[in-house]
Amino acid sequence: MTTNNFEKTVDLLHRAMDASLIRRDVIAHNMSNSQVPNYKRQIVNFESELKRALDTEQDRPALELNLTDPRHIPNWRERDYRDVEPRRVLDYTSTYNNNGNNVDPEQELTAALENEMSYTLLTQATAFEFDQISRALR
Numbered sequence: 001m002t003t004n005n006f007e008k009t010v011d012l013l014h015r016a017m018d019a020s021l022i023r024r025d026v027i028a029h030n031m032s033n034s035q036v037p038n039y040k041r042q043i044v045n046f047e048s049e050l051k052r053a054l055d056t057e058q059d060r061p062a063l064e065l066n067l068t069d070p071r072h073i074p075n076w077r078e079r080d081y082r083d084v085e086p087r088r089v090l091d092y093t094s095t096y097n098n099n100g101n102n103v104d105p106e107q108e109l110t111a112a113l114e115n116e117m118s119y120t121l122l123t124q125a126t127a128f129e130f131d132q133i134s135r136a137l138r
Helices: 005-032 047-055 105-137
Strands: 042-045 087-090
């Protein structure tokens, strides 16, 4: 995986912005179904999986096994962060209403505000990265 820091940073920012847009849609879907009996809210899982993938770049073991046969199982495998995609996950662990619905409107509103602020920060970080390149080229 040979990418420069600018390319990798911008790619990560764009992936996070894409996940944020998916999260916005999921939150809106949760809110619109807040009164539907037995509806289970959805969440978007992306950042934790992305962190795991990025951590594999630095977690190379001190002793890596030599594989002499393709059927051997390696003791370490680097995971490409570009393979990580946002996933929608159903939350079956909680119940908010007596009708089996687990959408808490206050929690969804908080998540929506947090997601909006996160997206704003991501766009500002992206603009900063391109501004740095623009300044270097001048």
